[in-house]
Each structure stands twice: as structure tokens, then as C-alpha cells.
Amino acid sequence: MNLKTIHNVYFIGIGGIGMSALARYFKFIGKNVGGYDRVSTEITTELEDAGMKVTFKDDVEEIPEEFRNTVDTLVVYTPAIPKDSALLAYFTERGFEVSKRARVLGYITADSYCYAVAGTHGKTTTSAILTHVLRETGTPVTAFLGGISENLNSNFLLEGDKITVTEADEFDRSFLHLSPNIACITSIDADHLDIYGNKAEMERTFNAFAGKVKPGGKLIVRYGLPLQGITYGVEAGADYAIENLEIRDGGYVFDIRTPEELVTLVKFGKPGKHNLLNALAAFAMAVEGGTSPREAADALIGFKGVKRRFSYQLKTDSIVYVDDYAHHPAEIDAVYQAVREMYPGKKVLAVFQPHLFSRTRDFLEEFGRSLSGFDEVVLLDIYPAREEPIEGITSGRLLEEINNENKRLTGKKELLSLLKKTDAEVVLTLGAGDIGHEVEKIREVLSEKVKK
Template identity: 60%
Template sequence: MNLNSIHNVYFIGIGGIGMSALARYFVANGKLVAGYDKTPSEITDSLRALGVEVHFEDAVSSIPKSCLNSESTLVVYTPAIPQGHLEFEYFKNNNFKILKRSQILGLITENTFCLAVAGTHGKTTTSSILGHLLNECDVPLTAFLGGICENYNSNLILNGTEVSVVEADEFDRSFLTLSPDLACITSMDADHLDIYGDASELKKSFVDFSKRVKPNGKLFVRNGLPIDGITYGIEDDSDYSVQNIKIENGSYVFDVKTPKTLLENLQFNLPGRHNLSNALIALAMAVEYGCPHRQLANALASFKGVKRRFTYQIKTDNFVYIDDYAHHPEEINAVHQAVREMYPNKKVLAVFQPHLFSRTRDFIDDFAKSLSQFDELLLLDIYPARELPIEGVTSAWLLSKIANKNKQLVSKQDLLKKIHESNAQIVLTIGAGDIGEEVKHIKKEFNVAN
């Protein structure tokens, strides 16, 4: 498909983080963009501010007239839309060009030098760091990010079209539409078993992705993963390795051993060993691309983070509130490690909203183990996202398996009251659902109180 022949782009699920990055891209390229989403959000507000027409009722009559021409309109959809979606059925039955988000990314990036970040955890932070490093080194790039990068207050970095940075998403095997020049795999923990069935099928898809790297390209893998490539790791014998780690004023200071040299006294401001690992692989890919070491060091130190990735909402001497997107047991473990490293002697209250009935069921014991590590736990109901309830899979079931004695189910209405009742110095909100909408209320309440 020639994207130049398209005048209108219509998104079904335009408020999704990955979809909205594409919407911004097409707006910047002079296309007329419109779309549907289920609910208003900060993302849809920001798109409307760019002139994008967004509506929230699934109705063919709400589609702008300009997007009803099948010759000049491209329809982009997310696999998360429910079956029987009226607008989707209309476009399908009237011979419109309809592509998944991942297929569009494949089309946009196929004629660029493509750097792709894959893995069940760390994609968004790693691709955001990588996009920032390349941008600060004046690389003519477009970066499509799965989160709002604090440096740009956007999920799109647009500074040219020769190079692209993308998240290679394993959900629905989307990443198999890409053909990257440089790629990395950060992790291969079991997830999305509603799609894959079992962990072996998920691992097989990562092997298939590794074969998508161009013949003269390079693949980086975290040390220990069962795929061949250039290895990276922390304090080990990897090809790229972080060494001599120190914490100074809440930041990491460290050296990086590369296959050719030693980069000394680098600084990175995000807490947690998982973020240090993300910084390392982004740095390694930028080094292999050919960025100057001195510029890379300055760029790494200036990276501010990604919204909802260990984001400090309140940070005072006697009270800290952090928000994080973690929705898998391994991600919760990483958040726990980071908070204990930064605040070793403080009481920690975690507020967690499970995401998806199937994920809660598939990893129930791992969730219980990871959540038991916090001093105190408030558990919200499961956020269903695209799923219908599964009998017996509830937050009450999860709560019964958690070893921590200081635990309770809580409604959103009672959340502020329950946080007040705790004497924890550190409060975390964790989850990928609409718990993110509660952040501003908690921040407002406790900014006043502290």
C-alpha cells in the first residue's frame, strides 16, 4: 500500500497509547485524522487539541463524512476492539482499506533504518531512552512510543524520517510485521497466555521475531535468554555490561564495558535495576548505530523518564508517592526492588489493580508472592479491559492467597480514606487499568496533607 495516496486516516481505538502515536504521526504528515474510542481521556483531549475529530459512541452516523470515501480513507484498528463493533463491521463490509496498528508500523518503517525493542517487560522505557539518545545525537528519526516520554510530553518523537524507533509488541504476534536493522529482546517471561495458550508458544514467537532482523542487522539479547545475539547484562561477562554501580543523590553512577572500550562515570536518574538494564540496552543500540560516546553520556543523564513508569508524584522528606504501570508479577518485583533500594528503612503501602481476568488467573500464585513483599496492600477489583468475567477469578481470590497480614480489598470510593488510615511513608499505585485516573486525586489529596 502507498500511504501517500491516502488522504484520511480513521482510528478505531484512537485513545490507545500506541494508536495515538500513529494518529499524531499522520497529523504531522498532513493527513485528515479522526477516530472512535470508548471513553474520553487525557490522550483524546490532546488529540482534539491537534484538530483530530474524536467521538465516543460506536455509531456509523458519528463517522465524519470525509472518512466515508473508501478510495481515500485508511482504517486503522486495535486488536482489543470487541467483536461486533458496528463501525468496524461497516468499514469491513464496504471495501475500505483496513489494517492493524502493527501493520501500519511495518509499512512506515520498512523504508527506514529501523531499531526495534521487543520483550515482555521494558519495551516502553527502553524505546523512550533509545529515541531520546538518538534525538540528542541529532539522528533524523521518528520514534513511536508506548508511553508519554517526560522529555517531550508525547508518545511520538518526530525529527526526521530516515531512522525509526518502534516497540515490537508480542501481543497478537504484532512484532512479526517488522523487519528491523537493529533489535533487542529484553525479556521473555510468560504473558498474554489468552493469545498464546502456553509459555512455549510465546517463546517460539520471540524466536520467529529474531529471524525478522535483516541479514546484515544485529540482535541484542539480555544475558541468559535462549536466543543467540549480542548480550547485555548487569555486573556480568556480557558483551555490553554495567560495572562499578554506585548510588549518588538518588541516581545511578556506573561504567559500561562495550566490546571495544569502557565508558566511565555515566549517570542515569531512574531508580531500579530493571531501569538500569533498560538504559544499558538503549545505550548499546545507540553505540552500535554510531552515536558519539560523549553525546550519549550527556543524553543519558538528561533522560527524565516515562509517565506511569516509577513516576514520582510527590517526593518530600516525610512522604513519597510513586505511580507505576506494572501489571505482571515480574514487573511488580522490579518496582519492589527499586523502592527498597531507594528507601531501605521506610514503610511501603502498595495499591494494586489487577489487569485482565485471564492474566490474574494464569499468574495467581506469582501475583500473590510479589504483592506479599510490601508492608501493606490495598487491592482494587480486576480491570477487565477487553475481557468478560471468568467465574471464580476475583480480587478476593487473589487476596486470599497473599501472605501479608496488612491487606484488604478496597473500592475506588474508599481509596483516599484507606491511604489516610495507613502510616506508610511510601505509597505506590500499581497497575495498567484505569487506576491511572486515580493518580491526580491521590496527588491532590496528599500534596495538601504533606
């Protein structure tokens, strides 16, 4: 792949969070960029406003003429695209340079000093915090993020091409295309079992990713994971350890014990122990890459967050509304811990949209257990994404697993009426589907309650 000879880049699935970051990169370096996605979203609208041609029909007639030249056109696709896609078939059959997003990302970052964050949970927030820390401490960096950083208001940053930050996505084994200088693995919980089959195969693949670190590079891992590397955690045995943790003004104050020194009075404002660990992982990566520990620590307090990662939508004395991308039982547990820690004694209502029929089936009992702890639970229908329905797997079936008298199913239209009547003091919306499109309406409804 020679990017110098490529003039046009066409994305199949351009509206995906990772794909859109790559699209922005190619547009930034002067390429002609366009693509297809299934539906129009805020992201696709932003791409169009930036001068990219986006269409919404999987139809070869929709391909603009300039992207039909096999000589100077690169076609990038996401593995989430159906295999029977007419667009993918058109480009493949005609001999275009067709590549998965992960391979292109590996090619772009190969000649840079690359920081890569892997893990079934935490990689988006960790990579966003790392990008913020490096930028705040004067390191010019290019970053490809899997979420919208609230500091950047983007999932992409280009301020220098010698250092890159990227997520290392385990879906479809995509992260094996990367060869980072510094890698981090935050977690290896069972997930994507439609791809891996079982957790043992997932662990083997994460080990293979660990082996992709360049000679002389460093691997940073969550304390307790079955991997050899520099460890981080709240445990005393970790190489990077949190000590003297306190909660002050809705945030954390703590010390960090590094392999060399104790960094005191570190402040971080995002609630939840999972976010605290993400901050520690990013800190460790930055320091191992050469950033001053004190400067890295001081930068943490300025991190605003990632949209849809414990994202405050409303925060008043009478009601708090938080939106989160949580779509795995472990992620729901992390949100639960954060809410109970920050709002002890408050009534909490969780609205959850399950994501994927296969994930709901594979973790049915675990989802039930995780959701049972909230004071009230509302389930929306399963968001199918790339999947066809699975017989017997419905939100109604999941509801049966929830050990809570205050539980119900509802549709999106009925949800707003329900929230108008709730006496919950903390409202959560959880899920990786299109529940995020309802956030503004929900915020408006809850804001009206505050006014009354």
C-alpha cells in the same frame, strides 16, 4: 498500501497509546485524521485539540462523512477492539482498506533505518531512552512510543524520516510486521497466555521476531535469554556490561564495558535495576547504530522518564508517592526492588489494580507472592479491559494468595479516605487499568498530609 493516495485515516481505538502515536504521525504529514474510542481521556482530548475528529459511540451513524469514501480512506484498528464492533464491520464489509496498527507501523518504518525494542517488560522505557539518546546526540529521528516520554511530553516524535524508533509489541504477534535494522529483546516472561497458550509458543514467536532483523542488521538481547545476539547485562560475560555500580543521590553511577572499550562515570537517574538495564539496552542499541559511546553515555543523565513508569508524584522527607504501570508479577518485583533499594527501612503501602481476568487467573500465585513483600497491600477490583468476567477470578480471590496480615480490598471512593489515615512513608499505585486516573486525587490527599 499506498499512503500517497490516501487522504483520510480513521482509527478504531484512537485513544490507545500506540494508536494515538500513529494518529499524530498521519496528522503531522497532512492527512485528515479521525476515529473512535470507548471513552474520553486526556489522550483523546489532546487529539481533538490537534484537529482530529473523535467520537465515543460504536455506531456507524457517528462516522463523519469524509471518512466514508472507500477510495482515499485508510482504516486502522487495534486488536483490542471487540470482533463484534459495528464500526469495524461497516468498514470491512464495504471494501475499505482496513489494517491492524502493527501492519501500518511496519509499512511506515520499512524504508527507514529502524530500531525496534521488544520484550514482555521494559520496551516502553527502553525505546523512550533510546529516542532521548539519539535526539541528544544529534540524530534526527521519528519515534512511536508506548508511553508518554517526560522529555517530549508526548508518545510521538518526528524530526526526520530516515531513522525510526518503535516498540515491537508481542501482543497478537504484532511485532512480526516489523523488519528492523537493530532489534532488542529485553525479556521473554510468560504473558498474554490468552493469545499464546503457553510460554514455549511465546519463545517461538520471539525467535520469529529475531529472524525479522534485516540482513546485516543486529540483534541485542538481555544476557541469559535463549537467543543468539549481542548481549547486555550486569553479568561479566555480557558484551555490554555494567561495572563498578554505586548509588549516589538517589541515582546510579557506573562504568559500561563495551566490546571495544570501558566507558567510565556514567550517570542515570531513574531508580531500579530494571531501569538500569533499560538504559544499558538503549545505550547498546545506539552504539551499535553508530553513536559515539561517550556521547551516548553522557546523554543518559538527561532522561526524565516515562509517565507511569516509576513516576514520582510526590517526593518529600516525610512521604514519597510513586505511580507505576506494573501489571505483571515480574514488573511488581522490579518496583519492589527499586523501592527497597532507594528507601530502605521505610514503610511501603502498595495499591494494586489487577489488569485482565485472564492474567489474574494465569498468574494468581505469582501475583500473591510478589505483593506479599510490601508492608501493606490494598487491592482494587480487576480492570476488565477487553474481557468478560471469569467465574471465580476476583480481587478477593487474589487477596487470599497474599501472605500479609496488612491487606484489604477497597473501592476507588474509599481509597482516598484510607490514604488520609495511612502512616506509610512510601505509597505506590500499580496497574495498567484506569488507576492512573486516580493519581492526581491521591497526590492531593498525600500533599495535604505533608502540610499538616
